[in-house]
Amino acid sequence: xxxxxxxxxxxxxxxxxxxxEKGNVIPLLQDIQDAFGYIPxxxxxxxxxxxxxxxxxxxxxxxxxxxxxxxxxxRHLIQLCTNVSCMIMGAEMLVNFLKNRYGLExxxxxxxxxxxxxxxxxxxxxxxxxxxxxxxDFYGNLTKEKIEEILEKYK
Amino acid sequence: MEKILLxxxxxxxxxxxxxxxxxxxxxxxxxxxxxxxxxxxxxxxxSGLRGRGGSGFPTGLKWEVxxxxxxxxKYLICNADEGEPGTFKDxxxxxxxxxxxxxxxIIAGYxxxxxxxxxxxxxEYPYVKKILSRTIKEAYxxxxxxxxxxxxxxxxxxxxYQGAGAYICGEETALIESIEGKRGQPRIKPPFPASTGVWGxxxxxNNVETLSNIPYIIEIGATAYLKIGTPECPGxxxxxxxxxxxxxxxxxxxxxxxxxxIIYTHAGGVRDGKRLKAVIPGGISTPILPPxxxxxxxxxxxxxxxxxxxxxxxxxxxxxxxxxLKVCERALxxxxxxxxxxxxxxRIGTKRMLETIQRILRGAERDEDIESLLELGSVMDxxxxxxxxxxxxxxxxSTINHFREEFESHIKEGRCPS
Ligand SMILES: Cc1cc2nc3c(=O)[nH]c(=O)nc-3n(C[C@H](O)[C@H](O)[C@H](O)COP(=O)(O)O)c2cc1C
Ligand code: SF4
Ligand code: FES
Numbered sequence: 001x002x003x004x005x006x007x008x009x010x011x012x013x014x015x016x017x018x019x020x021e022k023g024n025v026i027p028l029l030q031d032i033q034d035a036f037g038y039i040p041x042x043x044x045x046x047x048x049x050x051x052x053x054x055x056x057x058x059x060x061x062x063x064x065x066x067x068x069x070x071x072x073x074x075r076h077l078i079q080l081c082t083n084v085s086c087m088i089m090g091a092e093m094l095v096n097f098l099k100n101r102y103g104l105e106x107x108x109x110x111x112x113x114x115x116x117x118x119x120x121x122x123x124x125x126x127x128x129x130x131x132x133x134x135x136x137d138f139y140g141n142l143t144k145e146k147i148e149e150i151l152e153k154y155k
Numbered sequence: 156m157e158k159i160l161l162x163x164x165x166x167x168x169x170x171x172x173x174x175x176x177x178x179x180x181x182x183x184x185x186x187x188x189x190x191x192x193x194x195x196x197x198x199x200x201x202s203g204l205r206g207r208g209g210s211g212f213p214t215g216l217k218w219e220v221x222x223x224x225x226x227x228x229k230y231l232i233c234n235a236d237e238g239e240p241g242t243f244k245d246x247x248x249x250x251x252x253x254x255x256x257x258x259x260x261i262i263a264g265y266x267x268x269x270x271x272x273x274x275x276x277x278x279e280y281p282y283v284k285k286i287l288s289r290t291i292k293e294a295y296x297x298x299x300x301x302x303x304x305x306x307x308x309x310x311x312x313x314x315x316y317q318g319a320g321a322y323i324c325g326e327e328t329a330l331i332e333s334i335e336g337k338r339g340q341p342r343i344k345p346p347f348p349a350s351t352g353v354w355g356x357x358x359x360x361n362n363v364e365t366l367s368n369i370p371y372i373i374e375i376g377a378t379a380y381l382k383i384g385t386p387e388c389p390g391x392x393x394x395x396x397x398x399x400x401x402x403x404x405x406x407x408x409x410x411x412x413x414x415x416x417i418i419y420t421h422a423g424g425v426r427d428g429k430r431l432k433a434v435i436p437g438g439i440s441t442p443i444l445p446p447x448x449x450x451x452x453x454x455x456x457x458x459x460x461x462x463x464x465x466x467x468x469x470x471x472x473x474x475x476x477x478x479x480l481k482v483c484e485r486a487l488x489x490x491x492x493x494x495x496x497x498x499x500x501x502r503i504g505t506k507r508m509l510e511t512i513q514r515i516l517r518g519a520e521r522d523e524d525i526e527s528l529l530e531l532g533s534v535m536d537x538x539x540x541x542x543x544x545x546x547x548x549x550x551x552x553s554t555i556n557h558f559r560e561e562f563e564s565h566i567k568e569g570r571c572p573s
Pocket of ligand 1: 205206207208209210211212214234235236237238239322323324325326327328360361362363365366541542543
């Protein structure tokens with residue numbers, strides 16, 4: 001856990017970066033999420049004060065987009081696609097595998113805080129279905145064995 | 156056909172500006188800067204280029220509206236939201252041939268007299284963001300972007316903007332709302348973005364693939380370009396093939412190639428010796444086709460005659476083992492999740508359809524469920540505010556039309572015949 005003051009310094013400096021830009025809310029929230037792994041309430045509070053945007057409006061935006069997270073997650077985020085191309089190529093089996101092998105449920109985090117799982121709509125890797133992202137890295141042609149091997153790299 | 160959009164992509168360094176220039180890159184930009192904006196638009200109009208984002212709108216016409224509008228500054232927006240499930244072509248251009256897109260954007264920007272461009276990139280492509288950031292920087296360093304492009308007194312800047320995971324932001328007015336920092340909900344049209352777009356200013360929104368056609372049109376001219384594809388829909392098309400084929404991937408072919416040729420000649424046919432059951436030809440918001448209909452030519456004009464649509468050219472091939480109700484259920488979960496909530500027919504309709512399919516999958520023996528799906532679908536088609544809600548029922552309705560017995564055996568016998 002970062003110290004509160006340190007946390008505020010990070011938030012303030014990110015707000016400063018976007019202060020004079022039009023349409024700054026979405027990239028700003030993204031940067032905040034990149035820094036903390038989620039969007040802390042005090043960040044919304046500070047943004048509202050500094051940019052003079054009502055909190056309700058900020059929450060309206062922050063809850064509209066699927067990629068914003070509102071609770072702390074694990075150290076690594078698995079984003080597994082289960083949309084049609086991935087589904088017919090076996091994604092459901094992988095969802096079950098993550099559950100049985102790592103105790104990961106959709107939207108959940110492993111007890112050791114190592115992984116979180118998000119079930120995704122298409123991530124544009126249908127030719128190598130089933131596909132997933134781990135943090136910012138893309139992986140395709142997944143099997144149970146392959147997922148296990150890939151996840152070994154993320155401690 | 157010679158590769159145009161995917162030219163040189165086997166080269167592992169194809170994204171590098173040096174390689175791009177070595178292969179003739181940015182030559183067309185110089186040609187374009189020697190033309191008048193109106194001349195470029197005339198050429199693009201004559202080329203018959205239609206938008207590759209799904210709607211097939213003539214590109215030159217849209218540009219003309221924006222150029223003629225007296226308001227300024229004007230904006231050129233590249234739609235790189237690529238969210239239609241089954242689609243992965245724009246990603247390939249951006250990963251392997253990103254300077255082609257940038258060159259197309261600069262020419263388009265010059266043609267409509269826009270000084271600013273945005274690339275709205277979907278949030279699910281973080282690794283593409285890295286590539287595009289470098290691409291844009293390289294273009295600035297070489298003087299293809301900036302205050303005085305190639306010393307010709309033309310100004311154009313590009314800013315990369317990343318979405319945060321909302322399919323509806325691919326719709327052009329929702330995309331504009333999102334660039335303005337708001338919830339991505341569609342605006343009423345008219346006014347169209349070409350006159351009143353981002354920050355109320357004239358804005359042209361074009362798909363990645365559309366813009367990537369522009370340098371080539373300038374290079375060979377409209378007359379030569381018209382020889383590719385069909386007279387009504389000229390040019391090359393990127394077809395994305397996924398599902399149960401031997402060679403899934405992106406295929407660059409003349410617009411109007413038949414679905415059969417794409418699946419069997421290029422993608423190698425159905426894998427593991429299985430039988431073809433059905434094809435979704437243009438992404439999951441387009442109607443499904445049974446095997447007897449795959450001689451259709453894949454373009455904007457002909458597909459509706461075969462009961463479907465070209466959409467984004469995302470072909471999902473399904474073999475005999477697939478349960479189509481499960482496919483419908485998954486598609487509806489997507490639409491229910493992605494409905495932006497602005498209008499009732501879509502917000503509620505997608506959920507009711509989803510519940511109904513789930514009930515059928517449980518084998519609840521209610522014959523009236525098929526009729527209620529058809530009725531919900533027609534109300535959504537008629538009354539939804541934007542194409543998301545209007546097309547969300549397509550897959551289900553067309554599956555009922557072509558594979559009704561599969562629905563009936565789920566209802567009557569509580570099991571899947573496949
Ligand atoms: C729900 C919905 C999603 C869309 N998603 C995309 C998309 O991801 N990419 C895209 O280029 N166009 C998408 N479109 C189409 C755009 O609204 C717009 O027509 C297109 O970007 C115009 O560019 P074009 O003329 O070059 O095709 C979508 C439309 C709707 C209704
Ligand atoms: S049809 Fe759906 S996505 Fe479109 S405006 Fe209505 S609720 Fe939003
Ligand atoms: S459906 Fe899974 S990546 Fe496209």
